[in-house]
Amino acid sequence: MPLRLERSGARLMSSIGDKTTAAWSRLQARLSQPDVELTEATADGRLRMTTGWQRLLTDRTGLLIGLALLAAAALTVRLWDIGVGDLVQAEHHKLASVEAWRSGDIFVDGEHPALFKALVLGSTSIFGDGAIGLRLPNAILGAVSVALTALIARRLGGPVAGWTAGALMALGTIAVAIDRVGKEDTLMMALALGAILAWLYAEERPKLWILVVVLAAAAAAAKYFALPLLPALFLLGFLKMGPRPPWRDWQTWTAVVVLFVGAHVVLNPMIATPEQWQFIWSFAGSSAAGNPTPDGTLVPTTGFQVAEQIYASKPAWYYALYLGLKSQIVWAVVVGVGLVAAAIRFRRSDRFLLVWGLGYLLIISTVPFGFARYLAPAIPALAIVGGLGLSRLLAGRSPRVVVAAGAVLVAGLAIPLAQTLPHPTLFVNSFGGGQDQALYWTPNDAVGNLGMAEAVAAAEEVTPEGARIASADPSLIRFLTDGRLDGVAVENLPPSPERLQEENVRTVIVQPSELSLGNQAFFEWIQREGTPVTSVTVEDLDAARVYVLDPAGRPR
Numbered sequence: 169m170p171l172r173l174e175r176s177g178a179r180l181m182s183s184i185g186d187k188t189t190a191a192w193s194r195l196q197a198r199l200s201q202p203d204v205e206l207t208e209a210t211a212d213g214r215l216r217m218t219t220g221w222q223r224l225l226t227d228r229t230g231l232l233i234g235l236a237l238l239a240a241a242a243l244t245v246r247l248w249d250i251g252v253g254d255l256v257q258a259e260h261h262k263l264a265s266v267e268a269w270r271s272g273d274i275f276v277d278g279e280h281p282a283l284f285k286a287l288v289l290g291s292t293s294i295f296g297d298g299a300i301g302l303r304l305p306n307a308i309l310g311a312v313s314v315a316l317t318a319l320i321a322r323r324l325g326g327p328v329a330g331w332t333a334g335a336l337m338a339l340g341t342i343a344v345a346i347d348r349v350g351k352e353d354t355l356m357m358a359l360a361l362g363a364i365l366a367w368l369y370a371e372e373r374p375k376l377w378i379l380v381v382v383l384a385a386a387a388a389a390a391k392y393f394a395l396p397l398l399p400a401l402f403l404l405g406f407l408k409m410g411p412r413p414p415w416r417d418w419q420t421w422t423a424v425v426v427l428f429v430g431a432h433v434v435l436n437p438m439i440a441t442p443e444q445w446q447f448i449w450s451f452a453g454s455s456a457a458g459n460p461t462p463d464g465t466l467v468p469t470t471g472f473q474v475a476e477q478i479y480a481s482k483p484a485w486y487y488a489l490y491l492g493l494k495s496q497i498v499w500a501v502v503v504g505v506g507l508v509a510a511a512i513r514f515r516r517s518d519r520f521l522l523v524w525g526l527g528y529l530l531i532i533s534t535v536p537f538g539f540a541r542y543l544a545p546a547i548p549a550l551a552i553v554g555g556l557g558l559s560r561l562l563a564g565r566s567p568r569v570v571v572a573a574g575a576v577l578v579a580g581l582a583i584p585l586a587q588t589l590p591h592p593t594l595f596v597n598s599f600g601g602g603q604d605q606a607l608y609w610t611p612n613d614a615v616g617n618l619g620m621a622e623a624v625a626a627a628e629e630v631t632p633e634g635a636r637i638a639s640a641d642p643s644l645i646r647f648l649t650d651g652r653l654d655g656v657a658v659e660n661l662p663p664s665p666e667r668l669q670e671e672n673v674r675t676v677i678v679q680p681s682e683l684s685l686g687n688q689a690f691f692e693w694i695q696r697e698g699t700p701v702t703s704v705t706v707e708d709l710d711a712a713r714v715y716v717l718d719p720a721g722r723p724r
Contacts, residue, residue, distance in 0.1 A: 231322075234331060235315045242314040242338035246307035246347050249590035251300040254617045259350045260647040262288060263297055274438060278447035281436040283389040284352040302350035309358045310347030314338045316361035317548040323368050324517040325556040328570060332502070332577065333548075333555030339581035340499050342491065343547050345592040346540060352391040353544040359387035360397055361548060367401050371411040378427070385428045389435035393545075398428060409520040487529045487543065491550070493600030493609050494540075498580030500597070503550045506557025517556070525549030540593065591618070591707055606709055617644060619704035619711030620679070624648040626702040627675045627714045635674035663693030668717060676715040 255263070265277035266289050277285070284305075292301035314337045322330030337343050347354050363383035370376040380401065387394035405412035415421055438444045492500050510518035528546045535542070558577075562570050588595040594606040620639075627637050628649055635653075637645045642655025656671050676694055700713035 231327075235318060235334075238318055238331075238334040238338050239311040239315050242344075243307060243311040245339065245344050245585060245589065246310045247304075250303050250307060250348060251298065252590045254619060254621045255299060255302070256349055256617050259299075259302060259617075260644060262350055263292070263302055264647060266292060267297065275441075275443050275447050278438070278444055279451040280352055281389050281392060282438050283386065283435050284355045284391070287355065288350065299350070303348060306347050306350060306354040309354045310343070311338075313347075313354065313358045313361055313548065314343075316358065316365055317551055320361065320365050320368065320548070321552040321555040323365070324521070324552065325559050328559035328562055329552070329555035331555075331574065332558045333551040335574075335577055335581060336499055336502065336551035336554050337548060339578070339585050340495055340547065340551065341585055341588060341592045341595045342495055342540065342543060343551075344585060345595075346544050346547070348590075348592070349541055351541055353393075353541040356387050356390040356394050357544045357548070359383050359390060360394055360545065363387060363397060363401070367411060374414045377413065381424055381427050382431045385431035386435055389432050404520060404523065409516055409523065487533060487546075490540075490609060491543070493596055495597070496581050496584045496595075497597050497599070498577060499554075502558055502577065503554040505561065506550075506553035506555070509557035509560055510553055513560075518553075521549050521553050521556070525553060594707055594709065603708070606707075617641070618706045618709075620644060620677070621648055622704045623677050623702065623712035623714055624653075626704075627677055628653060630701065630714070630716050631675045634672070636672050637675045637677060638668075638671075638673045639677040640679050658690050661690050663690050665717075674717050676717065678713045678715065680710050 261277055262285070266285055268274070268276040269285065269289055274282075287305045288302055291305050292298075295301035295304060314334055317337045318330045318334030321333035360383075363380050366376045366379040366383060370380060381398060384394065384398035384401070387397055401410070402413055404410045415424065433440050491503075495503075507522075510522055525546050528549070529543075532542050558573070562573060565573075584595065584597070585592060594603065596602055596606050596609050600609055624637070624645060625648075627645075631637055631653060636656050637653055638656050638658045638661055639645055640658055642657050645653055645655030656673055658676070661667060661671065661673070678691055678694060678700070694715055695713075699715075701716050702714040703710070704712040
């Protein structure tokens with residue numbers, strides 16, 4: 169009997185080994201197929217399509233229809249109740265800088281270039297100085313980025329890859345949340361995607377290199393983060409991961425530099441003034457020293473909360489964890505499959521996308537502070553990786569299977585997204601603990617100001633004239649009260665009644681999502697010793713609490 173069992177076990181293990189080897193061979197064979205998978209028909213007719221589906225997948229008219237549908241879906245979810253919710257931390261700074269522009273002070277918020285502020289100036293002049301006027305340009309630009317991402321993926325991997333990447337960008341919770349924030353990142357990304365698309369087509373049309381240079385300069389005029397884009401494209405070309413620049417002589421390279429600088433200065437004329445350079449120098453020094461900015465609009469934080477723990481800077485695994493938990497499960501699975509497929513196949517397009525997506529994440533992981541919007545440049549690369557991976561797995565399948573897979577993808581993206589609008593930043597999939605853990609997986613600026621408009625209004629009613637309000641972002645107090653009340657950063661306040669009396673603090677606003685190393689002790693003290701007079705919730709989450717102190721600086 170033992171010998172029979174041993175033989176049976178050996179046959180079972182051999183069978184498992186043979187099946188595993190066969191499955192691995194089939195996977196490798198599928199991944200080794202050409203990038204453009206779906207054709208009109210194969211020899212056995214398995215891929216024969218109807219005229220309608222063939223046009224949607226391959227025809228130019230179908231391409232335009234598909235892009236229009238993608239852009240419409242993207243714009244719809246980005247505009248959905250876009251005026252609902254408080255301005256996130258730094259959005260109100262943008263409105264303040266635009267208001268300063270109107271009064272002639274063009275150097276407020278000078279750490280950022282001029283292009284996005286010019287767009288907001290035009291938008292707020294039409295739609296008012298509120299959330300809609302501020303965020304509308306990014307909602308539109310987000311839809312443009314979706315179409316550009318689909319075109320890049322189509323160029324690299326064919327129609328199925330294009331539509332998949334477009335869907336991941338159009339309906340992904342993180343991408344939608346970033347595009348609903350009134351900051352420069354979405355504009356920078358749209359221009360950078362345009363430069364990358366032109367760069368890919370420059371292989372056949374070298375004159376497109378001019379457009380690449382101009383768009384890269386424009387992206388840098390939206391946000392200085394994009395300054396390395398053009399050198400990176402040159403380097404990727406020399407490393408044979410994309411088109412190589414056709415120029416050989418130094419005169420042409422000089423002309424390229426002049427074109428880049430000229431286009432940037434036209435779109436960001438402030439860079440040509442001494443005042444702008446002085447501001448940048450002062451801002452960089454303040455940031456390095458951990459002090460408030462010269463104009464007092466930005467108070468640096470000394471840490472943030474992840475998974476109920478307080479970190480001084482982002483852990484190395486932070487962005488991978490954030491992307492896995494803050495995106496829909498189907499998004500994470502498709503992108504994960506794409507990453508595995510890219511690592512196995514590792515062709516030129518795979519190397520390019522891995523360097524683009526993972527390389528960028530590695531670089532920003534070295535920054536000691538993190539915002540959700542800083543992920544913007546990586547999201548399209550990951551969506552394209554997912555599109556290429558899914559298209560390779562679907563290669564050789566019938567159109568019916570392809571359409572069914574697309575329907576599952578769209579449903580898996582759209583249903584969770586619809587459940588979280590208008591606050592997609594609060595989304596956490598079930599693996600991350602769901603909505604109850606939303607605040608624990610969010611960088612400071614993603615939900616930092618939710619509920620603050622209501623909290624500040626309540627605090628203003630109970631704050632005596634001339635007294636101050638302590639909060640994580642004191643400039644927000646001045647902004648929301650039109651300068652009637654002054655704020656003080658809680659990070660500078662120890663749990664001391666004497667210090668509170670010295671600073672003339674009579675009201676404290678506690679934001680659970682803004683806990684940091686510098687103010688955690690103060691928050692614990694005020695919550696232990698006092699009773700909140702107002703508590704604000706957003707989507708059942710504890711957003712803000714207001715405490716009132718007596719004249720001696722003690723909780724009532």
